Amino acid sequence: MTTVDAYAATAPDLPLTRRTIERREPGPFDVLIEISHVGICHSDIHTARNDWGVTRYPVVPGHEIVGSVVAVGDAVTKHSVGDRVGVGCFVDSCLECASCLDGDEQYCTGPRGVTNTYGSADRYGGMTQGGYSTHIVVTEHFVVRIPDTLPSERAAPLLCAGVTMYSPLREWNVGADSRVAIIGMGGLGHVGVQIAAALGAEVTVLSHSLSKMEDGLRFGATDYRSTRDSTSLADLRGKFDLILNTVSANLDLDHYMSLLTRGGTLVELGLPEHPLAVRAFSLTHNRRSLAGSMVGGIPVTEEMLDFCANHGIGAEVEVISMDQINAAYERVLASDIRYRFVADMSTM
Structure with missing residues (x-):
């Protein structure tokens, strides 16, 4: 030793x-x-x-x-x-x-x-x-x-952080025709935006504030929305093929599931304190999925x-x-x- x-x-x-x-x-x-x-x-x-x-x-x-x-x-x-x-x-x-x-x-x-x-x-x-x-x-x-x-x-x-974001982006075959949302612009999210943009995806950041908008756009995002303003998300319903949730907090997953397109998937990357909760209707409607991913x-x-x-x-x-x-x-x-x-x- x-x-x-x-x-x-x-x-x-x-x-x-x-x-x-x-x-x-x-x-x-x-x-x-x-x-x-x-x-x-x-x-x-x-x-x-x-x-x-x-x-x-x-x-x-x-x-x-x-x-x-x-x-x-x-x-x-x-x-x-x-x-x-x-x-x-x-x-x-x-x-x-x-x-x-x-x-x-x-x-x-x-x-x-x-x-x-x-x-x-x-x-x-x-x-x-x-x-x-x-x-x-x-x-x-x-x-x-x-x-x-x-x-x-x-x-x-x-x-x-890098492989935690890269792994689901590759698993769900993100490319030039993909529309991706990333929840959170912290240690994971800021790397994920760069990777998703480099893969050719149209990337939207969903963050609790707009304080990092300039960074998000610099990293390659084409849109940046505040999750505190529910009206600002109304036009995003049914838009995303893939949503990556980097936030280790219990969010209203039903709300975010509604932003998925038919057959879209929300991938949980954060580890919140309490069990996840989602209504069955949020999954059955438009054949949406809730998944998880752990590093790579x-x-x-x-x-x-x-x-x-x-x-x-x-x-x-x-x-x-x-x-x-x-x-x-x-x-x-x-x-x-x-x-x-x-x-x-x-x-x-």
């Missing part, structure tokens, strides 16, 4: 603090990564503060990881020392079930299911610890190459990174030092960020 520096949550009501954690020695198929940047995802905050009721402390969050390979196991063929690489929301799966064989490792149905980058029991008898640390050891299959043209700080959030598998993540690199897409970020992490959490909760914090791990 090797000891490395990290920032960890030790209780739901305490700030994150600097401490040391242990990393396993790289095995034959493992890659040792020196982390240069890590994104701050709202899921990190939910976990640190036990909002979902399953956190085991201490926990080191962070699943938007970019860094350099500093050592590889003898059997590693995918990566070499010096490569710039990334790690996303999960670091292991069975690789044998139908989901894994299809490249949907996030839906692994093996005995342990998917192993999240932090907060999961791993096959080595411990709990996974994430990217708020100087180094991490990950099996090579779950390590992805970062294209040369993507700056590390802008690439890091793509490993969660390794092949889709690699495809997404190449797509973003080829189209000049990246997250808009504010880079912080790791000793600013607790202040960053408070600013995320206050919606005081456009659009993603990324920690520079050299500050450790």
